[in-house]
Amino acid sequence: MPTISDVAARAGVSTATVSRALNGKATVDPELAARVRQAATELGYQPNGPARNLRRQEAAVVALIISDVENPFFTAIARGVEDIAHEVGYSVVLCNSDESAEKENRYIDIALQERVAGVILSPSGPAAGVAKLAARGTAYVAVDRPLPEHDSDVVLVDTRLAAAQATAHLIAQGYERIGCVTGPAGVRTADDRLAGYRDALRTAKRRTSTRLVRRSEYKAVGAHRAAVDLLSQPEPPDALLVANNAMAVGVLQALQELGRRPGRDVGVVAFDDAPWAELLDPPLTVVAQPAYEIGTEAARLLLARIADNTRPPTVTTLGARLIDRASSHR
Amino acid sequence: MPTISDVAARAGVSTATVSRALNGKATVDPELAARVRQAATELGYQPNGPARNLRRQEAAVVALIISDVENPFFTAIARGVEDIAHEVGYSVVLCNSDESAEKENRYIDIALQERVAGVILSPSGPAAGVAKLAARGTAYVAVDRPLPEHDSDVVLVDTRLAAAQATAHLIAQGYERIGCVTGPAGVRTADDRLAGYRDALRTAKRRTSTRLVRRSEYKAVGAHRAAVDLLSQPEPPDALLVANNAMAVGVLQALQELGRRPGRDVGVVAFDDAPWAELLDPPLTVVAQPAYEIGTEAARLLLARIADNTRPPTVTTLGARLIDRASSHR
């Protein structure tokens, strides 16, 4: 593989000039620059990234550590991040932490080792790894979930409010016993959505009961079990707030198996819109989160912090939108 | 940020010993090794990746370039690749080429520059970039679509056969005028699925007609348009073979808008299974591709090729499975 010296030899200049020419520095004679570019093309020269990063002490790469590649909410964030990062010449590497603090930690180590310019992550629980980022002075921003122990830039959705609105919507539609299927305790979005649900019940002067609440992993299987459990009680709920998209699949499956029709028998509102939500019968009412915008905003904040790590941390809160379809109507 | 010499100083040994100890070489006194590890921990030492990669002339990283992060088929492949790569200590970086040959090319350049150990990609059309990989001797394997010009390792699905079986299934269910909504011309899977569809028609001695075939991007909007177009003809199809998951959403939307019920009015079989396929009314008949296995197999081939680039190229073809649900029954 040709190196910068091969290019220099072929163009009849020094390696310094090649470096300057190829990096678009203004201080190089246009004629020489052209000769260098030509030599580079002829040789099929590809700069050696590790050598460059070693010298520069930083790679033009941002790491995006998300908790589930198969969740459309996170892939939409990824697109947002990519679009902004690419505009300014940064590459994005996607890492899938799979909701495991250990994998997250491992990816943070890799990011640190590779000397990436910054990290965007959706933290899985109390993140020990993040402390290392802070200690090393690597720029980072949290998305979807805050980092309780650290004050960094954060991009959130006002998910508590959104959950309250969704619940209020179910109340307004005349449902009497509204239940909630949310994520694991300790996962901030799961707790917030539950809190919002309770807010709305309290506002409407309804009794809240732990008998109407179930938690599980943010996955279909857990939610399926939770829903079956809830609905086979003596006094089952007549409506359900479901805390994410994958869980909605599990809940709807359970309803199907138990012969309960969404809307008529059990009102359903789920977090996260999906292209297939409209195709269901009845179509699924959802709380749509601005995932792509979370990504673009996070990327902008990260770039700002890479440029200046002393700027005060910010909290950006975006709103969610209730999309009222038929599954929340009797 | 502490370097290897800091660790060496603190442990009272040379940098060579630190390197050996931290890389688990057997030739180092256990007691020294322990001292080194301790010193490293105390300092919070993180090896400098670029320096290591520069020296080793290769990074323990494989790049996975997929054509659509938002397509569950590709994210499932990604999981397969990750699981195998991590077993042997390789990291995986995911790149989203977005079906654009230009972005694909760009990511191949980055992979080359970063000196990754290997590349797995689902090629978007005739890939100029791949020639560079071959020229540089970087290991690579293609998934989902072959590389016509290059003989490399490839992991494919026998998608033509699967399409033929799906079409035969529709014929067996008594549908008379079966149409096909497939991807862009030149995209191998799109062409193969169309060819399989025609195979089945021919086998059944049915006339094939271009009036029953539409092509679009592998996206919902294009498929929606295609379906509306097909179904508003004087002699519309009474069944449809749809070439991927996102397209199925578009087609089903169109059916809904036109007041045609899947199955009873228009039989539907779509490629790629999805968790929501069972939730539809009627549930969607699909051709399930072994995406996760494609990923694991591709990763294994890549690792073998990294170890020995002279091994003869292989073609691995996996089978798909028709999951018969109600959308393909009257």
Next chain:
DNA sequence: TTGAAAGCGCTAACAC
């Protein structure tokens, strides 16, 4: 505007 040369942090060949 250009070139010579130092040095980023690590690994491995070589010497002991």
Next chain:
DNA sequence: GTGTTAGCGCTTTCAA
């Protein structure tokens, strides 16, 4: 079993 040292390919002073 351990240390010394060269050098991976690049960028960036510094000097001319």
